[in-house]
Amino acid sequence: MTNFYEMANRNNNLGTETAFTVLAKANKLASEGKSIINLGIGQPDFQTPEHIVNAGIKALKDGHHGYTQSTGMPKLREAVSYDIFRRHSVKVSPENIIIVPGGKVIIFFSAMLMGEKNKEILYPNPGFPIYESAINYSGAKAIPYELSETEGFSFSADDILKKINQNTSLIIINSPANPTGGVVPKLELEKLAKGLEKFPKVVLMSDEIYDQFCFGENDFTSMLKFPELKDRLIILNGWSKTYAMTGWRLGYGVFPRKLCEIAEKLAVNIHSCVNASAQYAALEALTGPQNCVEEMNQTFKKRANFMFSKLNELNGLNCQKPNGAFYCFPNIKSTNKNSLELQNILLDKIGVATVAGTSFGKFGEGYIRLSCANSHEAIEEAISRMKNIF
Ligand SMILES: Cc1ncc(COP(=O)(O)O)c(C=O)c1O
CATH class of the missing domain: 3.40.640.10 (Type I PLP-dependent aspartate aminotransferase-like (Major domain))
Known part of the structure; x- marks a missing residue:
């Protein structure tokens, strides 16, 4: 079908967040029966604490519509x-x-x-x-x-x-x-x-x-x-x-x-x-109570420490210890693959979703991002699969 409209030029300037593209691909592969470990998207893997969920439900029931x-x-x-x-x-x-x-x-x-x-x-x-x-x-x-x-x-x-x-x-x-x-x-x-x-x-x-x-x-x-x-x-x-x-x-x-x-x-x-x-x-x-925040912080800290030390055991990867947020950003330059190639290899070959460093700008070339917002077991399994690649 031919389009006769002309979209405003500024729309050509819009970028995107590749983490969502990786998420869609990872979900599709999972729905086809492939075993996928998602270290791509940056969202806590915890449930929203119950007292917060209950407050939302109560608000709906109380008619705050x-x-x-x-x-x-x-x-x-x-x-x-x-x-x-x-x-x-x-x-x-x-x-x-x-x-x-x-x-x-x-x-x-x-x-x-x-x-x-x-x-x-x-x-x-x-x-x-x-x-x-x-x-x-x-x-x-x-x-x-x-x-x-x-x-x-x-x-x-x-x-x-x-x-x-x-x-x-x-x-x-x-x-x-x-x-x-x-x-x-x-x-x-x-x-x-x-x-x-x-x-x-x-x-x-x-x-x-x-x-x-x-x-x-x-x-x-x-x-x-x-x-x-x-x-x-x-x-x-x-x-x-x-x-x-x-x-x-x-x-x-x-x-x-x-x-x-x-x-x-x-x-x-x-x-x-x-x-x-x-x-x-x-x-x-x-x-409400704030202990849930400290608990999540401690969990991310443990996972980040675990992930960064395990990544450093892999050939060709060099990872700095993260000091905050919930990501590891290892240097992959010694693998002789670029960031996007590695993102695709990891997802297609071993079912590990990560995000290429270039998704975060040109200075991200030579790095990939792995999110620690997944369970200790999932991170361990992802690293063990990665041993087959590096
Ligand atoms: C640095 C940074 N700022 C802002 C946001 C957006 O957060 P929200 O999901 O609340 O829109 C994110 C989400 O990943 C982020 O990483």
Whole structure:
């Protein structure tokens, strides 16, 4: 059939998240009877804790079936504000918080708020692929800064600051990081905050979605800790990873007042509000018992340590110890295969789903990402299958 329409050009700039493509392929192979171990998608393999699920069910039964405020229920915004204070001792007004359907939305909002033709946005590479995609869609120029293995996959504040020019409107940072498991030391964050004083027009978006999964020598430091950035700082966070709630679609953004007003308009235009019962579940997650978070953190830490040491026993792989999030990002350069080739070999030949480093940007070539969000037994079995390849 011939199409006579002409799609808007900007759609050619949209990227994607290959982890979902790998997931679809892995699910298809599994449905055909192949034994698949999924170390591809980045989602906790735990169930959402029962008290949180029950709060969602109760909300539905109690008749919370309607729209809520587009910024989120006031008591949920208050709970987020309190949670930030409890964890970081920083006061954020609930008025500056917007509840959204998944942390990802904040990436898009940030790109839409600050990106347009002739603007430049800096982002980590390798990094979460939606950064580059959203920047390109906004019309701005996407300027990568490299996270290198030799620096423990942390960024150098000097490197970022050097890339700023009069067109730079936004900088995106992410720590603990997907896909590398790197955590940026506090000193480097301080250096960035201090260095940005010279560039008052530049907004910073800090993606802190893995903040509670930090288990290396560097503790997590929120960018909220730097008051000098207060008026131009966007924070991305949410419930997906912390409370094993990826499918509930729940995230939040902290915005400075001026940006918050536009973010609210974007929310009204795009999704009206987040599912009401999910917001009640989110409220319970923040106000209920927190031991589930620590338990998951400890489990990811054990698995990450196990996975990274086992990967290093395989010929041709060299893996740094992850300090946070739930991924290992081994260097595969000695295998003489590129990242995509290896991703395909692992899935097609031995049924192990991973994601090629290049899915996270050009500096991801020579690496693959394996998620620790699977059981110890599954990880052990995957490594034992990998021994037939390496
Ligand atoms: C770094 C990073 N930011 C944001 C997100 C989006 O999270 P959500 O599922 O809440 O949209 C992810 C999900 O994998 C992520 O890895």
